[in-house]
Amino acid sequence: DIQMTQSPSSVSASVGDRVTITCRASQSIRSWSAWYQQKPGKAPKLLIYATSSLLSGVPSRFSGSGSGTEFTLTINSLQPEDFATYYCQQANSFPHTFGQGTKVEIK
């Protein structure tokens, strides 16, 4: 199975900051990474698929990059509604494993 290792596990940031979260796959997943946002008590929501494609309706301050085994989610100009937990996922081969999550907290 492909392991997805996210870092950091948590980050403290202020409104307006840029936040970068990294996900490393244990083997190549080509461009098949996705990123989800989850707020407390709520179901996750898809933000980015195929490494860098934004789902319709997702604010442009979210962006994704990478290929092969290293992938990045960047949030530019962090907004109050962005404080949440973020998960990467590989959709290249079964099982479609998730990273362990990164909690973005208010500094």
Add this chain to the structure above:
Amino acid sequence: EVQLLESGGGLVQPGESLRVSCAASGFTFSNYAMTWVRQAPGKGLEWVSVISGGGGSTHYADSVKGRFTISRDDSKNTLYLQMNNLRAEDTAVYYCAKAVFHWNDGVVDPWGQGTLVTVSS
């Protein structure tokens, strides 16, 4: 609007069985792969199982293989997860989610609100 509504969760004892369901609406259900993902209390997301559109192909996480069975009834627009020989470590909120694309089963959105399964004596 796509809607997914899980049901069937509850408290069961170790070794018992439970079936959770996911009622779908707002899209042509038979055309899309469907996935179950679970989340233990205070923990991260764990991918559980997927079934292709039409039900011809299924895949499972190693942690549930041989104990869980995913199925679908396209005439009822409903997804199921039959869980047998449940263990304490299966305690989680179980989410169903719809594949976004026909050409990739893994990218999923939206998700249902989840149903809590608790395995405890």
